[in-house]
Amino acid sequence: MFVSAAPVEIAFDTEEERIVRVGTTVRRPMTAASPSVHALLAHLEAVGFDGAPRALGIDGQDREILTFVDGETATRPLPVWAVSDETLAGLARLLRRFHDAAESFVPPPDAVWEQGSQADESPELVGHCDVTPENVVFRPGPSGRPVPYALIDFDLARPTTRLFDVVTTLRHWAPIADPIDRDPRQRGLDVGPRLRLFCDAYGLAVRDRLRLVDTARTRLGRSYVATRTRALTLGGDWARRWAEGAGERIRRAGAWLDAHEDELRRHLVEGA
Template identity: 70%
Template sequence: MRVGDTVRRPMRPSSPAVHALLSHLEAVGFDGAPRVLGVDERGRQILTYVSGQAAIRPLHPYAVGEEALAGLAALVRRFHDATESFVPPPDAVWEEGSMEDAAPELVGHCDITPENVIFRGKKPWALIDFDMARPTTRLFDIVTALRHWAPIADPIDRDPLQCHLDVGARLRLFCDAYGLPARDRRRILELSRLRFDRSYVAMRSRAVTDGGGWARMWEGGAGERIRRAAAWLDAHWDELDAHLR
């Protein structure tokens, strides 16, 4: 809920750890995230409202262009460079368990969907909604973003303006703008495939154990969309891989 120049959000078990992360980002001068202002009299988080336009669906043309994708890659790189020096509190609790295949190297956003990116002047400006943040790797956070922004998805599940995009070229563009080393580029498809398998299992489990929004997403076809994305990736693997060599 927006209240003036602030946003009020329910406290979650992970909120103290997320607040520590956001405070670190402020301390190191990263301006692309909300600031923590405390907790209100109703026990809600108080965060600064980040002005601009969220890339809500259906997407506007500026959000699917190459300039936006390159700008997002630069924003994610700045965020990763800023969070790399963050040391989580010893009692930190994060919202979701790890799905990675390597030891964490930083705390990532882990939910860089279009809805969680604020644009200003038709350029990506800030990341919001850090509820899913957790220890991860740079590459896994990148793969999560590319799932939605390349996008690595069956065309039937994409936003209308994303249906005919050259996904391979967009993967390469993001990697170039981020400055991703060649050794990591070659792992993007492999890690994307692993993420699909693990996110399917994780979402199915949370739909059963947590219910609520997780159950609604699952009932709304989240599992089927993940399966279709994995099948599309398998079918276009060689074509996409050629852009990452």
């Protein structure tokens, strides 16, 4: 997706959500969590983090106004560059920069975050919690190949831990999934070394690497409950995902994780 100078509305998401681009901005319906997300984005701007959109206010149709981040997203089926080691390491560094910037954010006293997920114990920061290929903007790097530049779509942001946000990201990018449910170019990937590569590039502490597999298991369980809850209460795109087998895919990912636990742990901690 690339920015257009024409000040016209162009829909580029589901009809239910009605996300549109207007010139160099994105307009989307306000939610209960939008003011809290705007406060987070304002903080990121204030501390100099350039890897996120800016919140510009609310328009006359009660839609939030965000800057459109120029670049390309890794739409499915994933391109070759999206599954490279270079991309995975760059994503880890981007997530680390975001976490370091978000760590000093103090949410408003009346902050409201996304609904449908269990709260994390002892949250460390407000995480993105939805770093999927569709929510990372790439720009050409020094070599000319696309590299991760920014995170977009902070709708699911909420107080969490660094490790939980790392695990959520690895769920999509390592990926932690049954091969049958992976993107075609991800099916032949060796996940253990990719977990290690990401953790090394992020600088994840050994104590967190030791907890990564168990945290992934917890995350999958919560994801199942949250997706089912949103499907039942929100309908729309969430209901469509559930009907198309989202729950079964999460269950298969959990079974795959159980079957490969020892191998994954070995890659994570040996020599760390």
